[in-house]
Amino acid sequence: AQSVAQPEDQVNVAEGNPLTVKCTYSVSGNPYLFWYVQYPNRGLQFLLKYITGDNLVKGSYGFEAEFNKSQTSFHLKKPSALVSDSALYFCAVRPPSTGRRALTFGSGTRLQVQP
Amino acid sequence: GAVVSQHPSRVICKSGTSVKIECRSLDFQATTMFWYRQFPKQSLMLMATSNEGSKATYEQGVEKDKFLINHASLTLSTLTVTSAHPEDSSFYICSVPLGQAPDTQYFGPGTRLTVL
Numbered sequence: 001a002q003s004v005a006q007p008e009d010q011v012n013v014a015e016g017n018p019l020t021v022k023c024t025y026s027v028s029g030n031p032y033l034f035w036y037v038q039y040p041n042r043g044l045q046f047l048l049k050y051i052t053g054d055n056l057v058k059g060s061y062g063f064e065a066e067f068n069k070s071q072t073s074f075h076l077k078k079p080s081a082l083v084s085d086s087a088l089y090f091c092a093v094r095p096p097s098t099g100r101r102a103l104t105f106g107s108g109t110r111l112q113v114q115p
Numbered sequence: 116g117a118v119v120s121q122h123p124s125r126v127i128c129k130s131g132t133s134v135k136i137e138c139r140s141l142d143f144q145a146t147t148m149f150w151y152r153q154f155p156k157q158s159l160m161l162m163a164t165s166n167e168g169s170k171a172t173y174e175q176g177v178e179k180d181k182f183l184i185n186h187a188s189l190t191l192s193t194l195t196v197t198s199a200h201p202e203d204s205s206f207y208i209c210s211v212p213l214g215q216a217p218d219t220q221y222f223g224p225g226t227r228l229t230v231l
Contacts, residue, residue: 036222043119043208043222044159090158101212102149103220105158 002027004093006106013081014114021076021109023091033074034092034103035065044090050074061085081113117213118142121223128199129231136194136226138165138209144189145211149220150182153206165192165209199230 003026013019025031032051036044048059055067065076074091088110092103118141128134138148146167151159163184164172171184181203183195196203208225212218 034219041206041225041227043121043224044210046219046221049219101147101218101220102161102164103159103210104161107158108156 002031002093002095002104004091004104004106006089006091006109008109009107010110010112012112012114015083016080019078019081019085019111019113021089021091021111023074023076023106024072025074025091025093026072027093027095029096030069032094032096033065033067034094035059035063035074035076036090036092038088038090038108047076047089081111083113083115086111086113117211117221119209119211119221119223121207121209121226123226124224125227125229127229127231130200131198133195133197134199134228136196136207136209136228138192138194138211138223140190140211143211143213145213146189147212148186148192149210149212150184150192150194151208151210153208153225155206159208162194167192196228199228201230204228204230 005024034049035047038044047063048057050057050067058064063078088108090108091106120139122137148165150162152162153159162177165184165186167186173179186192206225210220210222212220
């Protein structure tokens with residue numbers, strides 16, 4: 001069975017500073033990895049996904065994530081945080097088999113960007 | 116990306132009543148939709164996979180008689196919470212997969228259910 005871990009419940013960063021939201025995964029084979037963001041009382045918005053190829057994936061709103069197979073990690077990063085980036089971030093994994101398309105989510109990390 | 120809507124966005128009901136939540140894919144057809152449940156300050160947990168033209172597939176521990184799913188058409192799936200109780204209060208979110216494998220899931224805005 002696949003699983004995703006987000007070790008930090010909350011990440012605090014000052015506006016303009018770089019941010020990192022951590023994610024590690026456990027899945028058989030090569031995984032498909034996703035990042036989503038959730039604003040209060042709203043559904044999830046897709047940020048980016050890793051399928052194969054370049055380990056650095058660029059996504060929406062200036063976010064990027066780095067796939068590290070040896071460390072089984074897929075950390076979300078942004079060079080310069082904005083106050084508007086404050087939200088709940090979810091890492092998710094889907095196994096490479098074609099049978100199951102649903103996602104397994106991490107517990108979420110709340111990002112707080114201070115002005 | 117795809118546009119997915121849910122209705123209602125918020126519902127309050129009395130214990131014992133049934134509540135229907137609609138999930139619509141507004142700009143493309145979807146043979147599969149997913150229903151997730153999110154408790155406050157927690158992650159999303161998959162409840163079931165809604166399949167157009169066939170029965171839904173439920174995750175282990177999810178009562179199929181309590182959470183009725185009907186994939187009425189290629190653009191509409193409904194989740195009915197039957198005989199709702201306060202412990203059913205939660206945020207229910209649907210998603211629609213789109214694109215080439217591995218497809219990206221696009222999520223509806225969610226429905227906040229409060230059972231009194």
